[in-house]
Amino acid sequence: MFKLIPRENVSPVLSLLGPLFSVGLTMIVGGILFYFLGVDPFAAIKMIFWDPLMSETFSTYSIPQIFIKGAPLILIALGLSVGFKANVWNIGAEGQYIMGAIFGASFALSLYPLESIVIFPAMILIGVIGGCLWSMIPAFLKVKFQVNEILVSLMLVYVAEQILALASLGFLRNPDGAGFPGSRNLNQYTSASNAEIIAGTGIHLGVLLSLLMVIFFYVLLFRHSLGFKIKLLGNSPKASGFSGDNPNKLIFLCLILSGSLAGLAGIMEVAGPAGQINIDFNVGYGFTAIIVAFLGRLNPIGIFFAGIVMALTYVGGELTQFMLNLPAAAIQVFQGMLLFFLLSFDLFVHYKIKLKGNK
Amino acid sequence: MNNKIENTLFQSRAINKEFGNVRANNDISINVRSSQIHALLGENGAGKSTLVKIIYGLLQPDSGSMTFLSEEYSPKSPKDARALGVGMVFQHFSLFEPLTAFENILVGLDKELGEKELHASVIMLSESYGLEVNLSSFIGDLSAGERQRVEIIRALIQKPKLLIMDEPTSVLTPFECESLFKTLKKLASEGTSILYISHKLKEIADLCDTASVLRKGAIVGEYDPKKMTPRELGEIMVGQSLFEPKRPVAANKSNKVLSVKINEVKPDTQFGVTLKNIDLAVYQSEILGIGGVAGNGQEELMQVLTGEKKDRNVSIKYMDNDIEMLNPRERREIGLAFAPEERLGHAAVGNLNLLENSLITDPKKRFQMKMGFIDFSELNEYTNEIIEKFNVKTTGVSALASSLSGGNLQKFVVGREIGQKPSLFIVNQPTWGVDALSAANIRQAIVDIANTGAAIILISQDLDEILEISNKVAFLTNGNLSIPTNTMDIKTDEIGAIMGGISD
Structure with missing residues (x-):
């Protein structure tokens, strides 16, 4: 039998090496997986991690794409990381992301075809509020009735998906769309379009906001007393109470932040790269962002790099799909392995394993 | 004397144990003779616990050897140690709260023993050694002293030749201590040797025949505690001369800093204590000591004082302001400061x-x-x-x-x-588990701020500490606070009665 014994001294170097180690191991095990799928593993790994950045044929398209795919991941992961630090486990960012998009898009489309410069900022604000309201449900239930926020936030993802389907087929369906599901394309509605800010790249306001948010969260967590209070609550609720903080307020704050950022990511996406509300609008950014948050060690700078690496696997994964015919699911397994190896590595960083005798 | 030396029961020779690069035990050789109470004296971190864990088989030494009953002794586990005749009673009890006392003794056995047979021998043990326990009570309902008696019975049932006791009096009232000492003396007189770990010098002088003093992982020497003053023994233990803080000079009776009145405050958990009839006041430059055995409401009182627990049945007046509804931060802002007992995870x-x-x-x-x-x-x-x-x-x-x-x-x-x-400093167990020199420094610091005008509430289970620096003392028993009395006027035998809840 094995026994886990906590290590007395946790090496900070090892703990920083974790993300690198898990990326490396994912490449190796992923390569083996690709081999059995009948694909040259070296070509596939190169195509995921190298070609999007370095290949002349792909990079002009894929480098901006990495930032576009990375932006929602970074935004959502930043919000989640604050909660995770305080032991508030919002894993329903996917639902908050969907609700942000639906709220914002519904507002904009209700004004169509009215043109005004107020519409765009108002739409973003309403999108943020939508995501925030969706995360207020688990916050309220947790504070008021001690209901586990993990379950509530997760189940609300499925509710949000149903609302998304309802919107696509019902109240937001494009009246000029010949009966196809899906809303009007917001990119064709000037006042509501999250248009590209660098011509020809597709880079939109959300990308810029994700970078600004990295700085904002860095300051919040490491320079501001609020960040300290969150950290204190996560480390010891008792010490937090002794300090004089109200844990319920902090729980609300964490869920407001994570819901709002997921909502922001949602509205940026629907008014930008996605363009419209549709049944398949959400592609799992809200869940992948959980991996990004941990891969980035819940540190804003780390989350930035983790978001970029994760976006790379999306962009590179798409490349392997149409160049090497790798199934899309293979890339999801690939992303899942990242988190798996990271968590296993962490276990060995924090614990040592002792073989117990026959007893 | 000579035949006693020949009567060696247990011997360790040059025991070494390292953790990382810390030498916890450095060439430790001790000799425990039959029928003796042998003290292992030293500050926290001196290596006492490491040594007894090695003797009890919880740790293996890096080098060195031991003999027990004239035979080579190297237990690989506590089970080995128990089988050979070494028992141990831990400082922190390892009992199951939802089980009865008897069930706890039963599950602790290595050998299968009939329940009736066991019951008879438990009764016999408890009667002959004055270890009174209601066997059908649940552990959760027992006092610390009773729990310890359960642990002792559990150890004695295996008929050990050597019984290790790790700081057994830290949770006991003076009265309970006395009855424990009687038990231990009887055990020794009947041939069981006792290895007694403590840093309380007075009880070692009362109880023990020999004292091995450890300092920084090494043996300083073996002494006869009956022939030395506790202070001399303490200075050997610390390795330098000790000073004694003096209580604050004079309380300023005209300036009341804090008054607290509690009718009744119910605990948050099942095993908590209800605070009742508490009425206390503390003045400028005064140290009010609150004594009592752990688990009699200290934790609960502290929470009410810090504001971590707010209750309408409490009235707290701080310099003419009602502060019972303020949270800890708000209380600090107007000049209070707190140091709760639990250092890691609370303070x-x-x-x-x-x-x-x-x-x-x-x-x-x-x-x-x-x-x-x-x-x-x-x-x-x-x-x-x-x-x-x-x-x-x-x-x-x-x-x-x-x-x-x-x-x-x-x-x-x-x-x-x-x-x-702070103008008012409330501290719970300021020197628990702290070495003697640091403890004296902490006490001095508390006295110093009292001398500059602060009021102090000192909650402590260390009676000596309270008597040493408090101007007034009161005792918590089962959530009740006795009426504060001047420290100078109180007699030691009265304290035992108050703490045991006998008076009132």
């Missing part, structure tokens, strides 16, 4: 560094700039000041609190609070 957080730990109690937003940003230069300066003034041994302000020894962390916590120059 301080192990995973945070010392800078961040300074930030936990930040009255008057001293470490904050405009809009809540942290003022790191101020924080750095303050934290360094605490480390320096209170002689906290650490690698620096960015060291994690968990890397500090218990004593050093306690100095840090007390220093952090005293540094805020």
